[in-house]
Amino acid sequence: MLHTFGLLLGCQLLGEITARGFGFSIPGPVLGLSLLVLLLGAVPTLAGRLRPTTEVILTNLSFLFVPAGVGVIGNLAVLSQDGIALLVVLVLSTVLSMLASVATFIGVRYITERRTA
Amino acid sequence: MTDIASLWSYLATSPLIWLTTTILAYLVADSAAKRLGKPPWANPVLMSVLLIAPVLWFTRTDYTTYFEGAQFIHFLLGPATVALALPLWDNRETIRSSVAPILMALVVGSIVAAGSAILLARAFGLPMEVLLSLAPKSTTAPVALGISEGIGGLPALTAVLVILTGVIGAVTVTPLMNMLRITDWRARGFAVGVAAHGIGTARAFQVNPVAGAYAGIAMALNALLTSLIVPLLVRWLI
Numbered sequence: 205m206l207h208t209f210g211l212l213l214g215c216q217l218l219g220e221i222t223a224r225g226f227g228f229s230i231p232g233p234v235l236g237l238s239l240l241v242l243l244l245g246a247v248p249t250l251a252g253r254l255r256p257t258t259e260v261i262l263t264n265l266s267f268l269f270v271p272a273g274v275g276v277i278g279n280l281a282v283l284s285q286d287g288i289a290l291l292v293v294l295v296l297s298t299v300l301s302m303l304a305s306v307a308t309f310i311g312v313r314y315i316t317e318r319r320t321a
Numbered sequence: 322m323t324d325i326a327s328l329w330s331y332l333a334t335s336p337l338i339w340l341t342t343t344i345l346a347y348l349v350a351d352s353a354a355k356r357l358g359k360p361p362w363a364n365p366v367l368m369s370v371l372l373i374a375p376v377l378w379f380t381r382t383d384y385t386t387y388f389e390g391a392q393f394i395h396f397l398l399g400p401a402t403v404a405l406a407l408p409l410w411d412n413r414e415t416i417r418s419s420v421a422p423i424l425m426a427l428v429v430g431s432i433v434a435a436g437s438a439i440l441l442a443r444a445f446g447l448p449m450e451v452l453l454s455l456a457p458k459s460t461t462a463p464v465a466l467g468i469s470e471g472i473g474g475l476p477a478l479t480a481v482l483v484i485l486t487g488v489i490g491a492v493t494v495t496p497l498m499n500m501l502r503i504t505d506w507r508a509r510g511f512a513v514g515v516a517a518h519g520i521g522t523a524r525a526f527q528v529n530p531v532a533g534a535y536a537g538i539a540m541a542l543n544a545l546l547t548s549l550i551v552p553l554l555v556r557w558l559i
Contacts, residue, residue: 212400219403229548231463233402234541240406251410258404261397262533265523266365267347268398271391272462272484273370274343274377278384282478289445293455294482297438298489301459301516302497305430305539309508312422 208257211250215240333382339390346372359527361495366520367488398519402461405522405541408534415531416538419507426508427539430515431546432554434459439558449559454478456555458486460547461518461540468551483518490517491524506531514539 218239220232228235244251283290332338350368357363377387388395409416416423435456442452454474457465462483469479494513503509510532513521518540526533 209400212403215403215406216399229464229467230545231402231461233399234461234464234544236399236403237406237409237541240403241409244406244410251407254404254407258407261401261404262408262526265401265519265526266351267344267369268394268401269366269484269487269520269523270343270347270369270373271388271395272398272480273366273488274373274387274391275384276481276484277370277374278377279477279481282475282481286447286451289447290451290455290482291485293438293441293445293447294458294486295489295493296441297434298459298486298516299493299497300437301430301434302490302494302512304433305426305515306498306501306503306508306512308429309422309426309511310503310505312425313419313505313508316421 205257208254211240211243211254212236212258215243333380334386334389336390336393339382339387340393341390342373342376343369343391343394346376361492361524364488364491364524365527366491366523402519402541405537408530409538412531412534415507416534422508423511423535423538423542426511427515427542427546430512430539431459431543431550434516434543435547435551435554436558439554443558450475451478452559453555455482456551457547458482459516459518459543461544464544464548468548472552472555484520487517487520490521494521494524495528507535510535511539515543518543 215236216233217236219234219236222228222235223230223232280287346369347365349372350365353368354360354363354365377384438455438458439452442455447455450473453472454469456472456474457468457479460468460483462480465479465483466476469476490513494509494517498509498512506529510525510529513525513532514536522533522536522540525536
């Protein structure tokens with residue numbers, strides 16, 4: 205478990221250093237994720253050793269968003285008089301985005317699979 | 322024995338009590354969700370927040386004090402994002418065979434997420450700074466805040482809109498996909514990852530590991546793409 209945490213934090217740290225050092229707009233953890241994929245490619249046996257801990261983290265991923273969620277309650281005032289309109293926009297836009305992306309995914313998959321079949 | 326007031330004044334400012342409160346609230350929310358069969362509306366993030374908010378209100382605790390304890394949990398979002406490398410690695414074969422759907426769905430989903438937010442906000446006559454704060458709402462918080470600041474939005478408002486978007490995506494994805502009879506976990510996961518970042522990804526992991534892996538990819542790729550796309554869309558659509 206400690207090994208896994210050390211490696212995850214190490215990847216994140218290198219990601220942060222790269223992102224900030226080069227002034228990228230990509231967050232450090234996302235670069236750290238890419239770095240860990242490269243590491244797994246180089247050392248495939250690593251996956252088995254990391255998995256027990258990463259599975260615990262990812263099955264409880266919702267938990268990690270609770271502090272930020274509580275922050276929203278304290279900040280609801282920023283929505284002010286536009287609150288209802290904003291909520292409607294958020295719901296519509298989120299649903300539209302999911303529809304567009306799921307339709308594209310399935311459509312493109314259908315075309316490419318038919319071509320290779 | 323110390324009196325209750327001085328005990329409370331000690332506890333209220335120590336990280337321990339708010340860390341414990343957050344864990345307890347989540348355990349209650351999560352076990353309730355499990356007992357109910359993880360229905361989409363019983364979102365554990367939302368339920369935990371609804372449990373914690375009244376406690377803070379009753380004890381007159383401000384968010385800064387709460388966050389001194391809760392920051393230890395919040396901090397773990399970083400290593401958790403890195404940990405998404407594992408499901409990505411585990412699914413590398415299917416990912417390799419679906420590169421085209423992934424990239425196309427990413428571009429289309431990302432453009433619709435930001436573009437529809439801008440156009441709908443305009444249609445509703447929302448003020449310009451609100452509109453600009455709304456545009457990057459579908460990407461992960463640190464990226465969204467950076468974009469919002471860059472294009473002249475209000476980062477504090479963006480922070481709220483990002484979290485709300487995540488919860489909305491997590492709550493609506495299952496009924497929406499079931500209604501459309503979409504059975505491909507890759508497509509379902511990918512869609513919620515593009516539209517609703519990490520909170521959507523957390524929901525996907527709750528439902529299916531393949532959906533979780535694809536949501537994670539979508540979230541990570543969308544963090545890259547949104548920072549390129551939003552400034553362009555703002556220029557074209559406003």
